[in-house]
Amino acid sequence: xxxxxxxxxxxxxxxxxxxxxxxxxxxxxxxxxxxxxxxxxxxxxxxxxxxxxxxxxxxxxxxxxxxxxxxxxxxxxxxxxxxxxxxxxxxxxxxxxxxxxxxxxxxxxxxxxxxxxxxxxxxxxxxxxxxxxxxxxxxxxxxxxxxxxxxxxxxxxxxxxxxxxxxxxxxxxxxxxxxxxxxxxxxxxxxxxxxxxxxxxxxxxxxxxxxxxxxxxxxxxxxxxxxxxxxxxxxxxxxxxxxxxxxxxxxxxxxxxxxxxxxxxxxxxxxxxxxxxxxxxxxxxxxxxxxxxxxxxxxxxxxxxxxxxxxxxxxxxxxxxxxxxxxxxxxxxxxxxxxxxxxxxxxxxxxxxxxxxxxxxxxxxxxx
Numbered sequence: 001x002x003x004x005x006x007x008x009x010x011x012x013x014x015x016x017x018x019x020x021x022x023x024x025x026x027x028x029x030x031x032x033x034x035x036x037x038x039x040x041x042x043x044x045x046x047x048x049x050x051x052x053x054x055x056x057x058x059x060x061x062x063x064x065x066x067x068x069x070x071x072x073x074x075x076x077x078x079x080x081x082x083x084x085x086x087x088x089x090x091x092x093x094x095x096x097x098x099x100x101x102x103x104x105x106x107x108x109x110x111x112x113x114x115x116x117x118x119x120x121x122x123x124x125x126x127x128x129x130x131x132x133x134x135x136x137x138x139x140x141x142x143x144x145x146x147x148x149x150x151x152x153x154x155x156x157x158x159x160x161x162x163x164x165x166x167x168x169x170x171x172x173x174x175x176x177x178x179x180x181x182x183x184x185x186x187x188x189x190x191x192x193x194x195x196x197x198x199x200x201x202x203x204x205x206x207x208x209x210x211x212x213x214x215x216x217x218x219x220x221x222x223x224x225x226x227x228x229x230x231x232x233x234x235x236x237x238x239x240x241x242x243x244x245x246x247x248x249x250x251x252x253x254x255x256x257x258x259x260x261x262x263x264x265x266x267x268x269x270x271x272x273x274x275x276x277x278x279x280x281x282x283x284x285x286x287x288x289x290x291x292x293x294x295x296x297x298x299x300x301x302x303x304x305x306x307x308x309x310x311x312x313x314x315x316x317x318x319x320x321x322x323x324x325x326x327x328x329x330x331x332x333x334x335x336x337x338x339x340x341x342x343x344x345x346x347x348x349x350x351x352x353x354x355x356x357x358x359x360x361x362x363x364x365x366x367x368x
Contacts, residue, residue, distance in 0.1 A: 011127035012109030015134030026358035055145030105142035137353035162194035167210035178221020187218035190298035255311035
């Protein structure tokens, strides 16, 4: 009974629960705007809900597999659909996907709290980290049928296993992270750094092999999916080439030049939607500096690689979601909110932003 009470009053659970209440409020508000006031996206995109935008694809893959869907379905990595098919007989395709991602988000909060406490021994920092992971404005995607919650969960799990030298668990978590999202392969860089740290003092050949395998495990997760794509369709590049169309990532661009262009778009009003991503990009760059100054280098490299990937896209839609996927940014933000008054101001503001962004996404006006 005591353990249940401690979980129910913990920062990860309370943050997770608050986020679910907020998203229900956003859903209700968006339905009111559509049904009572006739609100609609100027671009003509329809209103949606928790199974909206990319979440629709995951549910379709759970129902019918990749072979019965257009080839663009290959851009959605298989971990969430596989787990969805396992629980589908009990919860259905839609319910199963939502159950998995919401449980993954809850587990990610608890694991991030533990990771932060391990790194700093600071309970306040650990609790703030869990609250921010749940309530940062882009975090509403953790309630939707997106794979981000799984990616973040196994990314945190990989870091925790590496930093505590549990390399067997790091192999499992890294492999699953590589199967969850294309970004998972970027874990190879911090995993290699952590695996080589203390390599000389490794206890025997077995530990050395575990260290080396943990370094490449995220890449092995990616390669297993690409190998399946080659066997099934004769093209192992398909999961990536489909992302190059203009309405998705588009062509590769220099991240620095893309930032300058976003600034011009914002200042000139030529593409306001793209330009509005600029403040988020600058915020992430600032947090990246904090990471390299205050945290182990592997955290900064992982976050930096994800941010560079996001900023190298012709289309900056979903930049905020990419930034949230780089969970070290959450740790950096929590690190900055040391004064109690800043925490009391920022967390409610995050909750308001959470509801606003979720409402806009449900109205079809914001691309999550």
